[in-house]
Amino acid sequence: MDKLIVTEKAVEVIELLKAKHGNLVFEQSSGCCDGTVPMCFQADGHYxxxxxxxxxxxxxxxxxxxxxxxxxxxxxxxxxDVMEGRGASFSLESAEGFAFLMKSSVME
Structure with missing residues (x-):
């Protein structure tokens, strides 16, 4: 069982973002609000x-x-996964009318 998986719809949005922005990176920091969701950024120059x-x-x-x-x-x-609607973040998909989200389940 893979630790990290992605829905087909999320892959479609990722591919759209790659075409527009080039190399990408996902970051999910800790804390509140936007830090608890996957955020997608241009990889080049991202710390x-x-x-x-x-x-x-x-x-x-x-x-x-x-x-x-x-x-x-x-x-x-x-x-x-991804849902339609703007997330309240600096993540690239927000400008496209989407918001990434993460769901978790116990690994068997």
């Missing part, structure tokens, strides 16, 4: 904090998560 760990890739895009969240979620499978 990855030492507090983030790489947990995998989705659609060829590296996915980093806060190391404390990674520990908390170590027994969970993470599903990245």
């Amino acid at each position: 990855i904090s030492s507090q983030l760990v790489l947990i995998g890739e989705i659609a060829g895009v590296p996915y980093y998560i806060d190391k404390h969240q990674a520990e908390y979620l170590k027994h969970m499978q993470l599903l990245v």
Whole structure:
């Protein structure tokens, strides 16, 4: 069972963003509000904090998560999905009318 999975709709949005922005990176930091959701940025020139760990890739895009969240979620499978509507974030998909979200379930 894969730790990190992605829906087909989310892959479509990721591919749209790749076509517009080039290399991408996902970051899910800790804290409140936007920090609790997947945020997609242009990879070139983006600083990855030492507090983030790489947990995998989705659609060829590296996915980093806060190391404390990674520990908390170590027994969970993470599903990245997308919904229509603008998220309240600086994430690239927001300008396209989408918002990424993460769902988790216990790994068996």
